[in-house]
Amino acid sequence: MQRTKVKELLAGAEEGKEVLLKGWVRTKRGNKYVTFIAVNDGSTIHNLQVVAEADKFSEEALKDVTTGAAVAITGELVASQGKGQAFEVQATRIEVLGKADPETYPLQKKAHSLEFLREIAHLRFRTNTFGAVFRVRNTLAFAVHKFFNEKGFVYMHTPIVTASDAEGAGEMFRVTTLDPINPPRNEDGSVNYAEDFFGKATNLTVSGQLEGELAAMAFSDIYTFGPTFRAENSNTTRHLAEFWMIEPEMAFYDLQMNADLAEEFIKYIIRYALENNRDDIAFLGQRLEEEDKSKPQQDRQEMSLLEKLEFVVNNDFERVTYTEAIEILVNSNHYKKKKFQYEVSWGVDLQSEHERYLVEKHFKKPVIVTDYPKDIKAFYMRLNDDGKTVAAMDILAPGIGEIVGGSQREERLEILVERMKGVGIHEEDLWWYLDTRRFGGCPHAGFGLGFERMVQFVTGMGNIRDVIPFPRTPQNAEF
Structure with missing residues (x-):
C-alpha cells in the first residue's frame, strides 16, 4: 500500500478507506481499553x-511505541469522535520502524528552551516550533524563485x-591548501600564495553582487540566491558566520526602480507564505503571544504576528532620506532623554536601535531609507550630484532593523576608479x-536581502540562529 502523508489524511480525502501512514510518535496516552497515539510526519x-x-x-x-519512535500504521481513516481533530485512524496494524529509548530521548512532552534545542539541532526539527519555522523557510525560498x-x-x-572582497570589510574566511604550520613564504616573510591551489589568496564570498553585475550587463535582469560568509566575531541574535543572500541586479534601473522592486518582492514572498503556511504562522504567532505575557x-x-505580516503586505513602505531620518532621530524624545546607546549625528552609520526606532516607534511600518553619506557606504554605490551622498537604500x-541593503551602482568609470582609490x-x-564600465556600461542597480532575517521577520523568531538549520557562529560549527 502506498503511504499517505498526514497533511493529506487530515484533509479527509481518504475518509472511509484503509490508509498507510508513516511518521514519528509525538505522544502516547490511554487506558486499559484504548491507546491514543499522536503521529507527525x-x-x-x-x-x-x-x-x-x-x-x-x-x-x-505497543511497548516500543514511545515518544520519538518511527512507526508505520495501517488502518481506516474515520471521522473523529473526540475534540481537537476532524479525522483519526482506527489502527489495524502498527509496526515500529525505529525505536527511541524513552530514558535517553531528549525531546519529551514538556517545554524546552530554544537554547537547549540549539544544542540538539539535529533533533529540533521534530518540535512544533522548528517544524513550523522550517516549513515557512522552505515556502519563502520557493517564493523567491x-x-x-x-x-x-x-x-x-x-x-x-x-579573490575579491565585495564589501571591503576584510572580515573573510581564507580558503587555502597551504600547510598551516609551515606555509611557503616570500623574501619579506609574507605567505607566498602563488604556491596555493588557485595561485593567489582566496576567500569564501561575502557577496555575489560584483559577479552578478557582470551577468546583468548581458541578461538585463538576474538574481543570485546562495550562501555567503562573514568572519565577524559577533555573538548577537542578528549575526551568523554562514547565511544565505538573495541579490538581484538589474540593468537600466535607477534607485527608485530598485526600491520599488524590493518592496514588491518582500510583499510577494510574505503573501505567498501567508497563503501556504497560515497554520504554521498562526502557531508561531500563538507562541509569541505566550512569550509576550512575561514581558x-x-x-x-502591538500587533499579532499575522496582523503584522498582513499590515506589511497591504500598506506602502515609508520612504525617507538618510538626512530626514537623522532629523527625526535628533528631534525625538528618545534622543532628548538620552535613551539611545549610540550617538546620532549626520554622517554616522545608523545602528539597530536607530533603525528600530524609526520603524517601530515613529513610522510604525517598514521604512526605506535612501541617500546615505558616501563615507559609510561601499565604493560601488553611485555618487549623487551633491558629492556627499550616494544612491543607496536600506x-x-x-x-530586526535592516533587512535589505541596495543601491544604484556607479556606472561612470572615472568616478568608480576614484572611489576605489x-x-x-x-x-x-x-x-x-x-571592464563592464569600459564596454557597454549602463545605469544599473541591485540589492541584497538576508534570507535568514526575512525568515526571522515572517516567523517572529527572536534569534537568527533559530531560522537556519545548523547555525555557524563564533566557536560553534557543530553538526
Missing part, C-alpha cells in the same frame, strides 16, 4: 491521532570561492569589474 504542524483498541493491540505490542522567474530574471550561480507592558507587541523592518582597492584587482 513533518508535512504539517498538526498531528494525526491513531486509535489502537486493546482487543487488537496488547500492552506488550517563483517571483523572479515570473519576472523573467535569470538565476545566476556566483562563486563561493573568490513588561511597554515591550509587548529597507528597515520591525523587530579612496578605499585602497587597486584597479588591477578588479580589472574585470571595471
Whole structure:
C-alpha cells in the first residue's frame, strides 16, 4: 500500500478507506481499553491521532511505541469522535520502524528552551516550533524563485570561492591548501600564495553582487540566491558566520526602480507564505503571544504576528532620506532623554536601535531609507550630484532593523576608479569589474536581502540562529 502523508489524511480525502501512514510518535496516552497515539510526519504542524483498541493491540505490542519512535500504521481513516481533530485512524496494524529509548530521548512532552534545542539541532526539527519555522523557510525560498522567474530574471550561480572582497570589510574566511604550520613564504616573510591551489589568496564570498553585475550587463535582469560568509566575531541574535543572500541586479534601473522592486518582492514572498503556511504562522504567532505575557507592558507587541505580516503586505513602505531620518532621530524624545546607546549625528552609520526606532516607534511600518553619506557606504554605490551622498537604500523592518541593503551602482568609470582609490582597492584587482564600465556600461542597480532575517521577520523568531538549520557562529560549527 502506498503511504499517505498526514497533511493529506487530515484533509479527509481518504475518509472511509484503509490508509498507510508513516511518521514519528509525538505522544502516547490511554487506558486499559484504548491507546491514543499522536503521529507527525513533518508535512504539517498538526498531528494525526491513531486509535489502537486493546482487543487488537496488547500492552506488550505497543511497548516500543514511545515518544520519538518511527512507526508505520495501517488502518481506516474515520471521522473523529473526540475534540481537537476532524479525522483519526482506527489502527489495524502498527509496526515500529525505529525505536527511541524513552530514558535517553531528549525531546519529551514538556517545554524546552530554544537554547537547549540549539544544542540538539539535529533533533529540533521534530518540535512544533522548528517544524513550523522550517516549513515557512522552505515556502519563502520557493517564493523567491517563483517571483523572479515570473519576472523573467535569470538565476545566476556566483562563486563561493573568490579573490575579491565585495564589501571591503576584510572580515573573510581564507580558503587555502597551504600547510598551516609551515606555509611557503616570500623574501619579506609574507605567505607566498602563488604556491596555493588557485595561485593567489582566496576567500569564501561575502557577496555575489560584483559577479552578478557582470551577468546583468548581458541578461538585463538576474538574481543570485546562495550562501555567503562573514568572519565577524559577533555573538548577537542578528549575526551568523554562514547565511544565505538573495541579490538581484538589474540593468537600466535607477534607485527608485530598485526600491520599488524590493518592496514588491518582500510583499510577494510574505503573501505567498501567508497563503501556504497560515497554520504554521498562526502557531508561531500563538507562541509569541505566550512569550509576550512575561514581558513588561511597554515591550509587548502591538500587533499579532499575522496582523503584522498582513499590515506589511497591504500598506506602502515609508520612504525617507538618510538626512530626514537623522532629523527625526535628533528631534525625538528618545534622543532628548538620552535613551539611545549610540550617538546620532549626520554622517554616522545608523545602528539597530536607530533603525528600530524609526520603524517601530515613529513610522510604525517598514521604512526605506535612501541617500546615505558616501563615507559609510561601499565604493560601488553611485555618487549623487551633491558629492556627499550616494544612491543607496536600506529597507528597515520591525523587530530586526535592516533587512535589505541596495543601491544604484556607479556606472561612470572615472568616478568608480576614484572611489576605489579612496578605499585602497587597486584597479588591477578588479580589472574585470571595471571592464563592464569600459564596454557597454549602463545605469544599473541591485540589492541584497538576508534570507535568514526575512525568515526571522515572517516567523517572529527572536534569534537568527533559530531560522537556519545548523547555525555557524563564533566557536560553534557543530553538526
